[in-house]
Amino acid sequence: xxxxxxxxxxxxxxxxxxxxxxxxxxxxxxxxxxxxxxxxxxxxxxxxxxxxxxxxxxxxxxxxxxxxxxxxxxxxxxxxxxxxxxxxxxxxx
Numbered sequence: 001x002x003x004x005x006x007x008x009x010x011x012x013x014x015x016x017x018x019x020x021x022x023x024x025x026x027x028x029x030x031x032x033x034x035x036x037x038x039x040x041x042x043x044x045x046x047x048x049x050x051x052x053x054x055x056x057x058x059x060x061x062x063x064x065x066x067x068x069x070x071x072x073x074x075x076x077x078x079x080x081x082x083x084x085x086x087x088x089x090x091x092x093x
Contacts, residue, residue: 002038002063003048005031009059015050024050035063 002023005015009030016024016031021044023037033050041048051060051069058068072080 001040001042002035003033003040003050003069004035004061004063005033005050006059006061008056009054010056012055014053014055015060018049018053020044020049033060033063038063 011030020041021037021039023034025032048069054060054070057070057072057075060069078086
């Protein structure tokens, strides 16, 4: 049971101080999660804090399934198939 930070991470460090198990560190290309330390915040919080704060959709994934913890649309509330339409609407204003 652990999460993983993938290459889309921009190393903003928002998650770094939030990890209750100290599993997040600075890697060569982006932040990394130590799989041996990661508890997915179980016992500390209802939700994984790194995924909750991450501003990059899809940057934090389940280490087993590879599924995004904050998938596309989770931050904006706009489903991915509606993004183009929403962008055109905003630009028209």
